[in-house]
Amino acid sequence: MIAERVPDDARAHIEDLAAFVTASPSSYHAAAEVARRAEEAGHTRIIETEAWEITPGGRYVVVRDGSVVVFALPEDAGATTPFAIVGAHTDSPGFKLKPKPTTHGPGGWWQLGLEVYGGPLLNSWLDRELELAGRVVTLAGDEHLVRTGSLLRIPQLAIHLDRGVNDGLTLDKQRHTQPVWGIGDPESADILHTLAARAGIDASEIGGFDIVVADTQEPRAFGHGQELFASGRLDNLLSTHAGLVAQLNATPQRSIAVFASFDHEEIGSQSRSGAAGPFLEDVLLRISGALGAGDAERMQAFASSLHVSSDVGHAVHPNYPERHDPVNKPVAGGGPILKINANQRYATDAHGAAAWNAACAAAEVPTQEFVSNNAVPCGSTIGPITATRLGIRTVDVGVPILSMHSARELTAVVDPWYLSRAMHAILAR
Structure with missing residues (x-):
C-alpha cells in the first residue's frame, strides 16, 4: 500500500x-x-x-x-x-492592498483595490474565499499583525456571459481582479475600520499598512495513500x-x-x-x-x-x-x-x-x-x-x-x- x-x-x-x-x-x-x-x-x-x-x-x-x-x-x-x-x-505571489482600498462597484457591491504582487497564476485566485493579512502601523509607530479570516472573493464571470471562456481565459489585471467583500450602503463600507478593529485600535490611528491577500482553505493531505499534500x-x-x-x-x-x-x-x-x-x-x-x-x-x-x-x-x-x-x-x-x-x-x-x-x-x-x-x-x-x-x-x-x-x-x-x-x-x- x-x-x-x-x-x-x-x-x-x-x-x-x-x-x-x-x-x-x-x-x-x-x-x-x-x-x-x-x-x-x-x-x-x-x-x-x-x-x-x-x-x-x-x-x-x-x-x-x-x-x-x-x-x-x-x-x-x-x-x-x-x-x-x-x-x-x-x-x-498574490495581491497586495492598494492605498484608498475601499471602492464601490455597480450593483451595490463593496470592492477592494488590489495590486498584483509578483507573478501569481491569476485564474487560480478566482472563486475562492480569501482573507487579508499583514501589518498595520499606527501614527505613533506601533506595529500590529492582523488577519481577517474569510472576507473577500474574486468572482469569475459566468459562462453564460462569456461563451468562449473555455477556449481561452484572459484576465485584465486591473479590471478583473478586484474582489467583492459586501453589499449594501456604501457609507458603511471601509476596510480600514475592519483592519483597525482586528488590531484593537481606531481607524484614525492607522499611519500605514502592508496587507496581502491569502487563501483560507486549509492545507490537506489526499490521494490514494494520503501521499499528496495541497496548500x-x-x-x-x-x-x-x-x-x-x-x-x-x-x-x-x-x-x-x-x-x-x-x-x-x-x-x-x-x-x-x-x-x-x-x-x-x-x-x-x-x-x-x-x-x-x-x-x-x-x-x-x-x-x-x-x-x-x-x-x-x-x-x-x-x-x-x-x-x-x-x-x-x-x-x-x-x-x-x-x-x-x-x-x-x-x-x-x-x-x-x-x-x-x-x-x-x-x-x-x-x-x-x-x-x-x-x-x-x-x-x-x-x-x-x-x-x-x-x-x-x-x-x-x-x-x-x-x-x-x-x-x-x-x-x-x-x-x-x-x-x-x-x-x-x-x-x-
Whole structure:
C-alpha cells in the first residue's frame, strides 16, 4: 500500500507544515511564527537597535520586518569559524492592498483595490474565499499583525456571459481582479475600520499598512495513500518550515548554523529585508564582531562557509511533459532537487553540488537534479543574489511541486521531510 511507504515522521512533518502555513498568511506572520517557535525552543530574541551579547554555545533569533534569521554557535566558536547557512523566503505571489482600498462597484457591491504582487497564476485566485493579512502601523509607530479570516472573493464571470471562456481565459489585471467583500450602503463600507478593529485600535490611528491577500482553505493531505499534500503558499513556506525545523534540531559542531528567510523574493529581493539587502550580512558581521574577528578573519570564515538556498522547483507535469528537460525529470516523492543552470540563474557549482550530495547521503535522503528545458526560460531565487553579495559558496536546492504560483500548490508528503533532513545535515556539521 502507498500509505505504508510514507513514514510516520514524514506525516508528522507535513502536519506541522500545515500548522505553520495556517499561522503564516503573510510574510510578517511567517517571520513572527519562526521567531515564536525559536524562542519557545530556547533561542534568545535580539533586537537590531540594541547591543548584542553573543557568546559561543548561544542560540539567537532576530526579525527585520517580514524576514528572520535564527542562528546557533558551537561551544568553541572563534573568529575564523565558518558559517553553514540555509536560506529561504517568506513571501508568496498574490495581491497586495492598494492605498484608498475601499471602492464601490455597480450593483451595490463593496470592492477592494488590489495590486498584483509578483507573478501569481491569476485564474487560480478566482472563486475562492480569501482573507487579508499583514501589518498595520499606527501614527505613533506601533506595529500590529492582523488577519481577517474569510472576507473577500474574486468572482469569475459566468459562462453564460462569456461563451468562449473555455477556449481561452484572459484576465485584465486591473479590471478583473478586484474582489467583492459586501453589499449594501456604501457609507458603511471601509476596510480600514475592519483592519483597525482586528488590531484593537481606531481607524484614525492607522499611519500605514502592508496587507496581502491569502487563501483560507486549509492545507490537506489526499490521494490514494494520503501521499499528496495541497496548500497555499508552499512557495516558499515549505522551505522556510523545513529550514526552521532543521535549525531548531541542529547542534552545530564546526560551523555557526544560520537559518535565514527573506521577504520580497517574489519581486526581486531588492529591499532592506530582501536577500539583496543587507540583513543577512549585517547579522553575520555582528556575529563575527562578537567573536573578535577583524576583516582578515571574517574573510577567512566566509571563504570556508556554505550557503544552501532552498526554494520550490518544478516536478514533471504529467499533462505537459514536453516543457521539461527530456532526461532530467524531477518526480514528486523522489526527494529534494539540486538546481543547476549554466547561466547562473541558480548558483550551484561542482563544489556546492558535492557538498549537497554528501549531506543527502549522510541524511540517507534521495536527491535528484533539475535543469530547464533549453526552450523554456529558467527562473531564479535568492541563491545567486546571496552569493554575489557575500561571496559565500552557494548551492540552490528545493522540493519538486506542481501548480507553482497558484493560490494552491501541490507536493508529495515525503519531500518536505526529506529536505529538512538534508538541511539538518548541513546545519549540524
